[in-house]
Amino acid sequence: MSDLEKFFSDCTQIVDARLDKLVPTNETAPARLYDAVRWSVFAGGKRFRPALVLAVGTAFGCQEEKLLNAAAAVEMIHTYSLIHDDLPAMDDDDLRRGRATCHVKFDEATAILAGDILHTLAFQAIVNDKNLPAETRVKLISELANAAARMVDGQQLDLDGEGKKIALEDLEKIHRNKTGAMISASARSGAIIAEASGAELKAVTSYASKLGLLFQITDDLLDVTQTTEILGKTAGKDKRAEKATYPALYGIEETRKLAEKVHAEAINELKTIEIPTVVLCEIADFILERKS
Amino acid sequence: MSDLEKFFSDCTQIVDARLDKLVPTNETAPARLYDAVRWSVFAGGKRFRPALVLAVGTAFGCQEEKLLNAAAAVEMIHTYSLIHDDLPAMDDDDLRRGRATCHVKFDEATAILAGDILHTLAFQAIVNDKNLPAETRVKLISELANAAARMVDGQQLDLDGEGKKIALEDLEKIHRNKTGAMISASARSGAIIAEASGAELKAVTSYASKLGLLFQITDDLLDVTQTTEILGKTAGKDKRAEKATYPALYGIEETRKLAEKVHAEAINELKTIEIPTVVLCEIADFILERKS
Numbered sequence: 126m127s128d129l130e131k132f133f134s135d136c137t138q139i140v141d142a143r144l145d146k147l148v149p150t151n152e153t154a155p156a157r158l159y160d161a162v163r164w165s166v167f168a169g170g171k172r173f174r175p176a177l178v179l180a181v182g183t184a185f186g187c188q189e190e191k192l193l194n195a196a197a198a199v200e201m202i203h204t205y206s207l208i209h210d211d212l213p214a215m216d217d218d219d220l221r222r223g224r225a226t227c228h229v230k231f232d233e234a235t236a237i238l239a240g241d242i243l244h245t246l247a248f249q250a251i252v253n254d255k256n257l258p259a260e261t262r263v264k265l266i267s268e269l270a271n272a273a274a275r276m277v278d279g280q281q282l283d284l285d286g287e288g289k290k291i292a293l294e295d296l297e298k299i300h301r302n303k304t305g306a307m308i309s310a311s312a313r314s315g316a317i318i319a320e321a322s323g324a325e326l327k328a329v330t331s332y333a334s335k336l337g338l339l340f341q342i343t344d345d346l347l348d349v350t351q352t353t354e355i356l357g358k359t360a361g362k363d364k365r366a367e368k369a370t371y372p373a374l375y376g377i378e379e380t381r382k383l384a385e386k387v388h389a390e391a392i393n394e395l396k397t398i399e400i401p402t403v404v405l406c407e408i409a410d411f412i413l414e415r416k417s
Numbered sequence: 418m419s420d421l422e423k424f425f426s427d428c429t430q431i432v433d434a435r436l437d438k439l440v441p442t443n444e445t446a447p448a449r450l451y452d453a454v455r456w457s458v459f460a461g462g463k464r465f466r467p468a469l470v471l472a473v474g475t476a477f478g479c480q481e482e483k484l485l486n487a488a489a490a491v492e493m494i495h496t497y498s499l500i501h502d503d504l505p506a507m508d509d510d511d512l513r514r515g516r517a518t519c520h521v522k523f524d525e526a527t528a529i530l531a532g533d534i535l536h537t538l539a540f541q542a543i544v545n546d547k548n549l550p551a552e553t554r555v556k557l558i559s560e561l562a563n564a565a566a567r568m569v570d571g572q573q574l575d576l577d578g579e580g581k582k583i584a585l586e587d588l589e590k591i592h593r594n595k596t597g598a599m600i601s602a603s604a605r606s607g608a609i610i611a612e613a614s615g616a617e618l619k620a621v622t623s624y625a626s627k628l629g630l631l632f633q634i635t636d637d638l639l640d641v642t643q644t645t646e647i648l649g650k651t652a653g654k655d656k657r658a659e660k661a662t663y664p665a666l667y668g669i670e671e672t673r674k675l676a677e678k679v680h681a682e683a684i685n686e687l688k689t690i691e692i693p694t695v696v697l698c699e700i701a702d703f704i705l706e707r708k709s
Contacts, residue, residue: 234504
């Protein structure tokens with residue numbers, strides 16, 4: 126196992142333990158709702174966003190304990206968005222992280238409510254975090270709310286664009302909102318909790334912004350180059366939905382070159398800050414090379 | 418116009434003005450999303466919950482300006498829940514506040530996203546409220562998140578109970594969660610912003626808890642005694658859905674007596690605090706006598 130694999134594996138373990146503490150069990154009525162929530166939260170997600178909170182926060186020397194509720198919160202927002210995006214009225218997907226989506230396993234009403242309660246629980250996780258001063262909790266909630274709002278804007282823009290020819294500029298706007306905002310908020314949350322300086326926060330923001338773009342480019346690539354089995358979600362659906370994607374606009378080879386360019390830019394953004402950036406660079410490598 | 422009618426009319430005006438400031442317009446892309454949000458937010462709702470924030474807060478001598486974002490936030494959470502509850506997979510309702518529901522006027526995907534963004538905007542309204550210290554914002558967000566989570570629990574319990582015989586105890590549990598929690602949070606938010614004492618907050622909580630119960634009892638009564646035209650939403654739907662209601666359990670006359678008893682209890686809870694309670698008593702009267 127490489128150092129980064131070990132980092133991700135450790136992250137998954139501690140973030141899952143925290144999520145298990147923060148998400149009510151099915152012993153808290155109504156059982157069906159929390160069964161559905163836990164079905165989606167503990168579906169073997171990569172925990173990329175929480176790992177980013179932890180990687181940035183600990184790079185600035187912050188204790189792990191202070192980062193965990195924020196890490197769990199970004200994953201809860203991410204999972205709520207996946208549950209709602211998979212609904213029949215939205216992307217209508219049956220498969221997520223290798224198993225039935227929430228509305229398929231349970232039902233549509235329960236899936237809508239499972240997303241809704243996760244959305245609330247995310248804010249609750251931060252606001253009730255006794256490890257952090259009120260001022261920090263306010264900053265984090267503001268950060269999370271801004272990103273969550275942009276994520277919904279992005280999903281609407283994405284739906285509006287289906288079947289239409291979309292310019293690169295509009296495509297990037299969709300991704301900056303839909304995926305990039307929450308990735309940036311994750312990295313920034315780690316820096317905010319660690320009380321990074323303004324200049325440091327700026328560098329982290331630029332790095333995360335490139336990382337978000339890289340994530341989307343590789344996501345588009347995987348959709349056309351991988352199988353459903355490896356992805357754990359339906360492959361090739363962007364093409365069927367006639368979505369604007371980087372491979373559709375540029376072709377696969379040019380998109381790979383673009384990914385490498387953005388990867389280099391992400392790493393470059395870290396050069397202005399004086400903290401150990403090994404893990405942050407490895408995360409960028411990992412996204413460039415990911416297979417699922 | 419009675420004093421209370423004037424109070425409600427004034428509340429609606431200032432709360433609507435604040436909502437108009439806090440909810441992006443359709444000039445902020447994506448237009449369809451914010452058209453949908455505004456369709457539901459400005460649908461002529463009674464603004465009962467925000468009025469309660471203002472009534473309690475001003476009774477404790479708090480400036481109106483400090484209460485307005487919290488007042489707008491409770492209405493946003495309420496409206497998000499209505500949009501999602503009306504969806505085909507949930508209560509499947511075409512009519513709300515006298516006009517087409519969000520998913521009928523727009524589409525299901527947009528309605529899901531409109532509810533989602535309102536949910537986020539509510540937390541954003543409080544966290545970004547520069548009129549309040551960070552400590553107060555944290556208390557308010559905690560209050561709102563707890564209530565919003567209980568509201569979703571209550572909706573799930575309500576769906577789980579459709580077509581089943583439900584005991585009074587379970588019925589009250591559904592309502593305490595689904596309706597009561599947000600009504601209590603509204604009243605408590607007013608008291609929290611006004612820096613009410615522990616004893617005062619306790620009295621307000623007891624009053625609001627009775628008020629919530631009264632609200633539900635009269636809601637059940639209106640569903641069986643009023644027309645769709647007067648209600649502005651589909652009448653008689655509880656019976657068709659075989660929902661457990663007070664009239665179904667007790668009959669109409671006994672339910673009216675129960676409403677009067679709960680009304681008296683609500684008023685009684687206010688006797689322990691030394692603030693002007695005229696408006697709060699009138700609000701209880703208003704709920705007892707409401708026709709829609």
